[in-house]
Amino acid sequence: MNPAALYLSLPWTYVLTCAVLGLVVGSFLNVVIHRLPKMMEREWRRQCAELEGRIAADDGRYDLWWPPSSCPHCGHRLGILENIPLLSFLWLRGRCRACKAPIGLRYPLVEGLTALLSAFTAWHFGFGWQGGLALVLVWGLIALTFIDLDTQLLPDDLTLPLLWLGLLANVGGLFTDPSSSVIGAAAGYFSLWSVYWLFKLVTGREGMGYGDFKLLAALGAWLGWQKLPAILLLSSVVGAAVGITLIVVARRGRHTPIPFGPYLAGGGLAALYWGDALARFYLHF
DSSP: OOHHHHHHHOHHHHHHHHHHHHHHHHHHHHHHHHHHHHHHHHHHHHHHHHHTTOOOOOOOOOSSSSSOOBOTTTOOBOOSGGGSTTHHHHHTTTBOTTTOOBOOTHHHHHHHHHHHHHHHHHHHHOSSHHHHHHHHHHHHHHHHHHHHHHHSOOOHHHHHHHHHHHHHHGGGTSSSOHHHHHHHHHHHHHHHHHHHHHHHHHHSSOOSOHHHHHHHHHHHHHHOGGGHHHHHHHHHHHHHHHHHHHHHTSOOOTTSOOOOHHHHHHHHHHHHHHHHHHHHHHHHO
């Protein structure tokens, strides 16, 4: 029996397979979340050195594959058993095997979240190209969310490939028709670009970054322009609620920047799963 026939006859096997795959991908996403901003900083320093006519310092190879994972506290290189997603955290009781320093909860959180969303995506879309590409979108949004929370950056290395992949996915109309995909990409970028410049003209300050424009453009490319109002409404309402809560409870200043990418990603996920229902609800009111 080929894999497609097996998954169609036993759908839970596909969901379980995607959950396990999500654990593995989540472990890799932890690497991306931690290393990609550092790789960008290294590249910026190199470019600055070139512009100033200096020779950039050679810091050695540093990318998503090298050096191997190690404890940030003592430098202990992690073995195979220490790299098993989620299970190694439980086995080590949340502490480094060598120095006993606590392991950040972010690592099992990302792995568990990726596994859960991967399983739900598999259940929601089923086996096929649509489900497979939806998984890629979900994984990209998870990485962008946590990078933005950490650094307030939405790297072009992630947003632009998602944008182009969304356009390509909809050449065959997997999520929306090609015209809606192209218009969605343009409208997503232009809408936040317009808000950015309007806010800057009125206040003299920058209200958001260009990465937000590109992320919404990518979501528009994947889901079509029809889903953009729901995405913007959800992300704005939740973002405003969180911002007000931080000001009142955590006593953060009104001008303290709050990353908008996680709310766009959350709105994008909601539109991915329940976009038609959200659009009907939005148009009804």
